[in-house]
Amino acid sequence: MLIAATIAILVVMIMAITRGIVGPTLYDRILAVNMFGTKTVLLISILGFVMGRPEFLDIAIVYALINFVSVIAVLRHSDASIFKTPQSVEKETEKNS
Amino acid sequence: MNISSALFLLVGSFLCISGGVGILRFPDFYTRMHAVGVTETLATAMILIGLMLQNPDGIVVLKLIIILLMTLFISPTASHALAKAAMHNELKPKLDQPEDNEKVKSSNP
Numbered sequence: 001m002l003i004a005a006t007i008a009i010l011v012v013m014i015m016a017i018t019r020g021i022v023g024p025t026l027y028d029r030i031l032a033v034n035m036f037g038t039k040t041v042l043l044i045s046i047l048g049f050v051m052g053r054p055e056f057l058d059i060a061i062v063y064a065l066i067n068f069v070s071v072i073a074v075l076r077h078s079d080a081s082i083f084k085t086p087q088s089v090e091k092e093t094e095k096n097s
Numbered sequence: 098m099n100i101s102s103a104l105f106l107l108v109g110s111f112l113c114i115s116g117g118v119g120i121l122r123f124p125d126f127y128t129r130m131h132a133v134g135v136t137e138t139l140a141t142a143m144i145l146i147g148l149m150l151q152n153p154d155g156i157v158v159l160k161l162i163i164i165l166l167m168t169l170f171i172s173p174t175a176s177h178a179l180a181k182a183a184m185h186n187e188l189k190p191k192l193d194q195p196e197d198n199e200k201v202k203s204s205n206p
Binding site for chain 1: 102103106107109110111113114116117118120121126129130133137140141144145147148151154157160161163164167168171172174175176178179182183185186188
């Protein structure tokens with residue numbers, strides 16, 4: 001069952017990476033990166049149990065903290081103009097259509 | 098013991114996959130964030146509880162509980178911050194087409 005959970009999490013990580021590449025807005029990409037990081041924490045935990053070395057849980061703890069800090073650090077700059085350019089482009093296309 | 102662990106891991110994997118399908122197929126940023134933010138917390142809790150039932154050692158269970166608590170605090174906070182940033186920068190949700198037409202009709206006269 002550990003192997004099945006590992007495969008399921010790998011499939012979900014591929015789905016999240018697909019949304020991160022395709023994603024029309026910047027927020028979709030941030031969301032995909034956040035989801036990818038959470039699934040990475042789960043993957044490291046499960047792989048530690050699969051290999052019989054539960055010391056991997058320390059790395060999982062550090063990765064959870066890094067994931068949270070990275071998302072908050074990117075959103076700290078949400079007043080910058082690059083966060084607003086896709087929206088203005090969308091507005092112009094809506095006006096045109 | 099082993100059957101309950103397998104059950105928790107199976108439910109967690111199903112929730113993970115449903116969240117992945119949601120992030121791929123939903124039409125809008127807010128609906129995608131709904132799919133991810135709802136399933137992420139419960140799926141992580143389920144899989145970590147399944148791992149706790151797998152190996153009842155002292156320090157390993159303590160580390161798993163630390164990861165579980167951090168995820169339960171971190172994931173809703175990150176989702177909330179992302180939604181606030183998107184609303185603050187006026188990312189519009191996608192609305193239904195008929196409702197949109199009614200709004201246009203009612204605003205025209």
